[in-house]
Amino acid sequence: MSTLRFKALAELPFRNYRKDNAVEVPKKLSELFCENVFSEETMRAYLTKEAFTSIQDAIKKGSKTPRNIADQIAVAMKDWALSKGATHYTHWFQPLTGSTAEKHDSFFTPFESDRAIERFNGGMLIQQEPDASSFPNGGIRNTFEARGYTAWDPTSPAFIIGTTLCIPSIFISYTGEALDYKTPLLRALSALDDAATDVCKSYFDKNVTKVTATLGWEQEYFLVDSALYQSRPDLVFTGRTLLGHSPAKGQQLDDHYFGSIPTRVMNFMKELEIECMKLGIPVTTRHNEVAPNQFELAPMFEETNVAVDHNSLLMDIMARVAHKHHFHILFHEKPFKGVNGSGKHNNWSMATDTGENLLSPGKNPKKNLQFLTFFVNSLKAVYEYSDLLRASIATANNDHRLGANEAPPAIISAFIGSQLYGVLEELEKVTDGKLSPEEKTELKLNVVGKIPEILLDNTDRNRTSPFAFTGNKFEFRAVGSSSNCAGPMTVLNAIMAKQLRTFKGEVDDLIDNKNLKKDEAIFNVLREYIKDCKSILFEGDGYSEDWANEAAKRGLNNLKTTPEALKSEMNKKFIELYEELGIYTKRELEARNEVKLEKYSTTIDIEAKVLSDIARNHIIPAALNYQNRLIDNVKGLKEIFGDKEFEPLAREQMDLIKGISANVAQIKVGVDELLAAKETASQMHGQKQAEAYCNDVKPRFDKIREASDALEMMVDDELWPMMKYRELLFTR
Template identity: 70%
Template sequence: MSTIRFQALKETAGRKPVKVEELDRKSAIFGSNVFNDKAMRQFLTSEAYQAVKGAVQYGTKIDRKLADYVAMGMKEWALSKGVTHYTHWFQPLTGTTAEKHDAFFETSFDGSDPIEKFAGTQLVQQEPDASSFPNGGIRNTFEARGYTAWDPTSPAFIFGTTLCIPTVFVSYTGEALDYKAPLLRALNAVDEAATDVCRYFDKNVKKVTPTLGWEQEYFLIDKALAASRPDITLTGRTLLGHTSAKGQQLEDHYFGSIPTRVLNYMRDLENECMLLGIPVKTRHNEVAPNQFELAPIFEETNLAVDHNSLLMDVMQKVAERHDFKVLFHEKPFQGVNGSGKHNNWSLATDTGINLLGPGKTPMSNLQFLTFFINTIKAVYQNEQLLRASIASASNDHRLGANEAPPAIISVFIGQQLTKVLEELEGVSNGKLSPEEKTDLKLNVVGKIPDVLLDNTDRNRTSPFAFTGNKFEFRAVGSNSNCANSMTVLNAIVAKQLKDFKKEVDALIDSKKMKKDDAIFNVLREYIKETKNILFEGDGYSDEWEVEAAKRGLSNNKTTPEALKARVSKEALALFEELNVMNHVEVEARYEIELEEYAKKIQIEGRVLGDIARNHVIPTAIRYQNILIENVKGLKEIFGSKFEEIGKEQIFLIKEISEHISGINSKVEEMTEERKKANALETAEEQAAAYCNKVKPFFDVIRKHCDKLELLVDDELWTLTKYRELLFTR
């Protein structure tokens, strides 16, 4: 066994469980390191407190004088907890979070009078280098100025000895350079549109808040074993490696007993989450070996997105303490399930109503049907744009791979609601007679209270499924920022609700229909129009691909294909109408995502070539030389009888030679295709070339390498194997 692999396994075997310090009850420590309502009441003046609450609830602006008071209170709170630095914490288009730490400490010009200082100007705005982050051409290198601006709707928090202030990130000319700014605009758009529609049913509704509950899947691998694999270190996944004899086929890991070392990690992580106000609630083993999941209580979408981004960072840092490495890649191991991040989405009013939760009366059921059917219509009208929102090089491995939702976007609603929609569609057109209206409300709409959370079987093959009181967007990748998909989902629903209200108002005004009649008529037409997006069957089947094509649904299996929907005329118009993104911001994101795709495939290609030539081939040749010496010895001993006795060794030597030759030739061809791709001028051309010309070599090279892993002496093989990565805890 190679020295590196042996040392990694030895180090892992010697691990002792990290003792997790028991903290107080979760309810007692929850949010202790968050500048939440309790902390603000204690450290802010009444006027400053009201200003922050007004900004959070109604979007009112905080003037600079009050910002000084907020900064002063925030600083005193932070200092009382041993904090030394502050940072604007933001989410640039790198897919990770960013921060630059500044000390509270300052001195006068001559070095005297040292003080801890933090003013309103430092709270409200900072100036990171906008040209050093992905910007899609919005900023040139010589145009470096950009701004981070405080988002008071997401509370500041302490991590370590640093006060972290959630912010948006924009260019000098005002374009969004992050995930948060467009998300906040989309949330505002759906709030306005949904509130207007809600007032058909309840005049007291003043605000609608989109909610999100994400489910984070991940793999935990021993840190030493992960470090022994260059592909995991550099790409987050294994680019080669033969599947283990035992994988997930016995179905014994899912919901099984959590290993002690993993449980200690989870407990430590949960303690950190409680302090940071991240309301994690559920933990369990997932389907694949060494795969796990955690999920929180639902939150307002902006805060939920921030918490998920923060959580992914915290997970890695806590993993260091437990000698683990967390893998968020959607497909880190071939032959076992990959990881997703299911986004459970709904809408809630300030009067305490879940708009996707069926009520107890026909009128509240009609409200439910209105938002339920409009969401389906929004997905139907924008299925390609929704698919584009989850596109990435890593998620391409998962979508449609018989373990996750397919690349075809469809909606699952279950048999009972399907029947309700069919009955609603069957009502006669035009104005409803009193008998029809009574019959409709009592016999069709009135049935909906029977819809409980478990009234339908779950369809895990559906990318967008109704699950009782929410829609679950199952196709989001585990490594992605939730803001990308949530911006699109909330924007398309906002647009649809605006259109719905126009149609209903037009029927009320022009045809003098009563409100209920108008709503029923519009909803009935939507039901007819959106039938093609509804699918209750097996999304993994080949038959569904054929059927989906007949229905006119897209099947964009690769990121370069899928991303084109981002810059369609319809998408540009939708985002501009809602003031979510202008055409410059949309086109910049398209450019950035194409560039990121090409770069990731480029890195994987280079790493694969390096491992194949510098690990696999030398190891195979070393073993081949041992076989050759063995053959020479056999020939000396057995002479003329050697051909019969040594034929297996000769065959093995030839087989190894064929695989070595196959690796060398394919790596050479792949390198040439990379050079051609790099020479192309546009990001679109490069992404397409890497997808269609470079990436296909990965499977061929891997096949040769994995065959050699089975042929070569285990004592010589340098790379940690799947059985060790997936079953060492």
């Protein structure tokens, strides 16, 4: 009997019915909201008028905070934090590890032999100095060049977790290069603001002074009992099960989706929501997802930078709260073979400081033309930079999920619904040049004017589309559940900024040099964009082989693997885009590409080591143990019944013995081949190394898994060392 597996299973009833894990919400969630956030309301209470105005200008206008004002803000922030029981502070940042990072420093400062104070000033608020060479940097920082800086980002509010004041920050090298997710995101958001505001002011509303990109993410995840999790080395070290036979019942009956939430899970969700409310994360939706033990939560829309911070913070909180309820949370995109994986849909739009959603039609033709302008430009941006969008979601984990009949394919396309597609077809017919009075009337009344009515009864959603319009936003569905939203959001906002710049230049050229009216110029440019981007518009089943063939005819790339996608990321066109907008230098982009490739190779390398270890030290010994029992049984039958009667009585046992031997041999050969391929790949570097791990190492996993899963169905259940899917996926 496998002690570890059965001991964990024996603890399950105790864990499932513990009364002390019950959670009661202490008061209205609205009263808890932002309780531990240095919010605008808190700032008003703690800051002088001068300091409050300064920090609001920094948030809304991007202006710098003078040092004397920073000192005032720091003192106020410290006083507020101390009133909440805080003892330490940290610059909370998002390095390229994929998780968050923090270095805690105490407010405590001795100033005489027996006296001390709590100290925190503007310098401490604005900057800290972690070791930049110890984080992924793609060669920007050598081991002997340790210095890097975290710098306060005032656009995202400080918050308290436990006894620590957390200050959202960017992370840069000593020489100024970005080493995190937040820095390029802020640059992209600034570029979009400039470009979108320019278009709004020039053509639609002179009162617009700022455009903010908005984001609403949807976080999917699995919950596994912590004891069961600890009994699976593959889950512990890789986040996914490298072995495991599918259970008789999985998700075939669709009975988990939107079903009644188990009590134990509900207690976890309640406590999670309480902590989210305190930290200003406006989560509003929770439900069971399709796969067993899979769940989802989603918040209200927020400004993109804050939304990204909140999602990263949420993932930290989820892990902590899950631990209290004896769960381990799995963010891996595909932790279990044969059941749906997890994504993180990024719902994206743009909003003006006058209160308008630029991807929502209005009540008159002018507002609808504004909607069409931003809608069509969004499609054109995706058309021009589809491979860059694909690269933004490329990870070893997400490769398991994309196109697996639960997530969009790796081919980037857009779904807009048949009604809006019809509108674009009408716009495509616009006369080249000046419009006649009849054409203007037709466009404004019968085409543009009817958009709100069309969207009231929009076409059914298409879950197979990577980039779908869903009424007043685009849903980037292909983002992986473990990813930082900042990556894809940096790309999406950057390509939109570039596209809007191009659009304005073309419209102004028609107005200045062709003497066209403003609306005529806009219609003419949009018409050409519609012709260009029709190749990415697809309304059908993205999972089908027919679409893959059709996409190839349309010239769309199907970058199925991360190495393919990351190779395309270094296209000269993409480098020039980033340099023009000031989002990345070529050096920064090359460094990030190197970090991503190294992370991909390292992920596969770790999985290969773990799989080899489990196969040799867990699976083969268990199989041989059971085989020896069978051999003893056969010997006993032969001894009792003799040679003549023995054979028919022992036929099944003999077949099992042969089957075990064949599968053990397959595992042994498979592991030897896997380790040899891994060793060869490990000697390579960069793109070639990632391709070797993808094409030569990773495919060898299948042979080992096939034999192991076959053995799982042969070996006595009490001898099998690995926690089975039926046990992992149906914890209540």
